[in-house]
Amino acid sequence: MNRTLKSLALFLGGIALGVAAAGLFMLFHSSLTPQELEAWDKDGVVPGLVMQAGSIGFGVWFLYLVGWITRSQIRKQAGAGFGKIARSVAGNALMILLGLWFLWRMFIQHPEGVLINPTLFAQYIVDGIRLGFVYALISLGYTMVYGIVRLINFAHGDVFMVGSFTSFYAIKAMRLHLLPAKLFPSLSQWVAITIGTVLVIILSMLVCALLAITIERVAYKPLRNAPRIAALITAISVSFFLEYFSSLPEVFTSNYIIYEQPFKVVSWKILGVQISNVTIIIILVSILFLLLLRWIVYGTKTGKAMRATSWDKPTARLMGIDVDNVITKTFAIGAALAGAGGVLYAIAYPQLIVFMGIMPGLKAFVAAVLGGIGNLTGAFVGSLIMGQAEMLSAGYILTPMRDAIAFTILIIVLLIRPTGIFGEPEGEKA
Amino acid sequence: MKRRKLEFLGASWLFWVGAIAIYAVVQVLFSTNVITDYMKTVIQLGCVMTIVSLGLNLIYGFNGQFSLGQWGFYAIGAYASADITYRYAAKVSIPLNLGFATFDVGKIAIFLVAILFGALLAGVIAYLFGLPVLKLGSDYFGIATLGFTIVVKVLADNSDTILPFPEMKGARGMVGIPRLTTWFWSFFLLVLCILILRNILHSTTGRAIVSVRENEIAAKAMGIDTVKYKTLSFVIGGIYAGLAGGIYAHLYAFLHPSLFHFIKSFDPMIIIVFGGLGSITGTIVAAFAWAFSLEGLRIILPSGAEAWRYIIYPVALLLIMLLRPQGLLGGIEWGFLKPIQWPRRKIDTGAPTVETATQEAV
Numbered sequence: 178m179n180r181t182l183k184s185l186a187l188f189l190g191g192i193a194l195g196v197a198a199a200g201l202f203m204l205f206h207s208s209l210t211p212q213e214l215e216a217w218d219k220d221g222v223v224p225g226l227v228m229q230a231g232s233i234g235f236g237v238w239f240l241y242l243v244g245w246i247t248r249s250q251i252r253k254q255a256g257a258g259f260g261k262i263a264r265s266v267a268g269n270a271l272m273i274l275l276g277l278w279f280l281w282r283m284f285i286q287h288p289e290g291v292l293i294n295p296t297l298f299a300q301y302i303v304d305g306i307r308l309g310f311v312y313a314l315i316s317l318g319y320t321m322v323y324g325i326v327r328l329i330n331f332a333h334g335d336v337f338m339v340g341s342f343t344s345f346y347a348i349k350a351m352r353l354h355l356l357p358a359k360l361f362p363s364l365s366q367w368v369a370i371t372i373g374t375v376l377v378i379i380l381s382m383l384v385c386a387l388l389a390i391t392i393e394r395v396a397y398k399p400l401r402n403a404p405r406i407a408a409l410i411t412a413i414s415v416s417f418f419l420e421y422f423s424s425l426p427e428v429f430t431s432n433y434i435i436y437e438q439p440f441k442v443v444s445w446k447i448l449g450v451q452i453s454n455v456t457i458i459i460i461l462v463s464i465l466f467l468l469l470l471r472w473i474v475y476g477t478k479t480g481k482a483m484r485a486t487s488w489d490k491p492t493a494r495l496m497g498i499d500v501d502n503v504i505t506k507t508f509a510i511g512a513a514l515a516g517a518g519g520v521l522y523a524i525a526y527p528q529l530i531v532f533m534g535i536m537p538g539l540k541a542f543v544a545a546v547l548g549g550i551g552n553l554t555g556a557f558v559g560s561l562i563m564g565q566a567e568m569l570s571a572g573y574i575l576t577p578m579r580d581a582i583a584f585t586i587l588i589i590v591l592l593i594r595p596t597g598i599f600g601e602p603e604g605e606k607a
Numbered sequence: 608m609k610r611r612k613l614e615f616l617g618a619s620w621l622f623w624v625g626a627i628a629i630y631a632v633v634q635v636l637f638s639t640n641v642i643t644d645y646m647k648t649v650i651q652l653g654c655v656m657t658i659v660s661l662g663l664n665l666i667y668g669f670n671g672q673f674s675l676g677q678w679g680f681y682a683i684g685a686y687a688s689a690d691i692t693y694r695y696a697a698k699v700s701i702p703l704n705l706g707f708a709t710f711d712v713g714k715i716a717i718f719l720v721a722i723l724f725g726a727l728l729a730g731v732i733a734y735l736f737g738l739p740v741l742k743l744g745s746d747y748f749g750i751a752t753l754g755f756t757i758v759v760k761v762l763a764d765n766s767d768t769i770l771p772f773p774e775m776k777g778a779r780g781m782v783g784i785p786r787l788t789t790w791f792w793s794f795f796l797l798v799l800c801i802l803i804l805r806n807i808l809h810s811t812t813g814r815a816i817v818s819v820r821e822n823e824i825a826a827k828a829m830g831i832d833t834v835k836y837k838t839l840s841f842v843i844g845g846i847y848a849g850l851a852g853g854i855y856a857h858l859y860a861f862l863h864p865s866l867f868h869f870i871k872s873f874d875p876m877i878i879i880v881f882g883g884l885g886s887i888t889g890t891i892v893a894a895f896a897w898a899f900s901l902e903g904l905r906i907i908l909p910s911g912a913e914a915w916r917y918i919i920y921p922v923a924l925l926l927i928m929l930l931r932p933q934g935l936l937g938g939i940e941w942g943f944l945k946p947i948q949w950p951r952r953k954i955d956t957g958a959p960t961v962e963t964a965t966q967e968a969v
Binding site: 267268329396399400403404405406407409410411413414415416417418420421422425535539542543546575577578580581584585587588591592595 | 673739740743746754755758761764768769870873876880915917918920921924925928929932
């Protein structure tokens, strides 16, 4: 009836026939006694031949699979040229090979594999969720800014770093997290610490928002009509400036510093899986901020203006929207989220350095691209995927490979679907 | 009449005389110990950075593809060539005594083969990587190439565990590379690179490459195979980076993965943006200025001021982007590197010009 089902049936039938033939042959081969085998196959070449034929068959099967997936993807896009198809085939082949290898490694080869030690697997999943929620807070800023001004805001990761450092000083020097307990001694300790932590987070968010507004006004606004690459280079130089300026001994420091958590970290063992209160707080706070952001973007007038600006800037201007104001607000909201993410990240991984923002920033960007840049849901889902991919690859492949895996995923995603999971499947225009 | 005698050298005689003069002067300064060994290394580092940046300028400045992968190709060239000389250079030695100086022809041959191999390997990888990725849009391409650099760095970190190269020693750094780069090779390979780039750019190919930067759609409409020229410039840029990596590896005789950290991949970008996008002259000037300001200032400035370099760079970059987005010498070339102004052919089609047409109408 339709071609997809027909080709699927053909394909599965072909595999079944091949498997059946090989199985019958092996059955026949193993049923013979050694003497009979000697008489029948003197040099023992037949099993090798079968193996070779099998591997060739696997290669053909693999190509067929790739071609099939690619074709179903390509058919949706109008005017797919040779380059696009080649790109898709390469990307699909890489993704399938990587996925198969990863599954093999996870389930079979690794000494602590999923089947042997399922608790460890659950632990990685929980850690991945924690990381993914922190990435979500960062990547939302990326995706909002990209959606509106089409700029990869490289300095976003460094704003995140400034958020962490602000909370460090708020806790270490200002003792802000103990302020409510001091002012209202009648409060119970638990409530006082909660309010104190919220104060620390709010302070970091404010500082980050102010920083982002300054950056936007000084560096990005004059380049609004310049080529996109000029703005990108500016973003890179702002990022460098923030990193190296903070690494001066007069400002922060260029060494690692130990972060002091505002509350005591307690962890419980549930079915052998370590779950700390930090994980729960990160998940709750992130979900709260995500809902808040959703409300801002879809429920308020500012959000309406943002969506209009990202849709069509000149028309939004004609409709009486102050576009510059909207862009500044977007930067501020994104940076505030990154600041909150910075505090949570520092609480979860209590070790700070001025270069700590680079990698989470880039990975959050990868997550935003993965989900479809400019799309809030996409950024959220992409971040969760990214957190899992990172934790699982650190756990089951090799710890230093986690960065490489993240960027391999990025390259493959860009090859298959440059607009991401939730993006519109349309060619991106430079 | 006097000029005629030098014509057999072509239009480039001044360039060659200048190159040999610079070589000779610096060589004399080296041998008379006016320049210390440290400064000698800095000058050679300037040559290396110039080659990397020329490659990047071809990709970004002339062809308009924002690539951050140059440093990955640099790493590939450095490790590949260092591996070859590490294995074979000790075994080959053919001394040649010319009376005034002794050369080890075998070592030189191994060195040249190694750096050429590194360059070609980088070129092949650039081709394979660029073929699918170059189709992406401007900043997606930048991010994908940045990812490439990061992956290469991670692989260099684990070259003894994941990759089968125990002699590279992974994150401990590769030692035992013979110090084969001399001032002669670093300088004349640079001259060769400049010459090749200049000749490419002033040919039909070069005009096609530049047309892709100016307007891709218009170039396509003119019948230019934009994919081909994008790939070509990306591969040549990769080859330049690989070559520079090979020279670098044999200059310092030590390779460490942290040298190839992706943050450093912004260095050639800084150089070409400073010097001017689409300017060979600007790239050369800026690369040497970069080498001297980064390494040379280390001697002069007090130790605390070192940290300020990386604060001054981004601010300067920001100011340049705001005030002069095409770079200090953007689009400006000096002397020999200037495009040749061929005399325009006068075409007399006999068609009425505007003036005659209006006169007739009147």
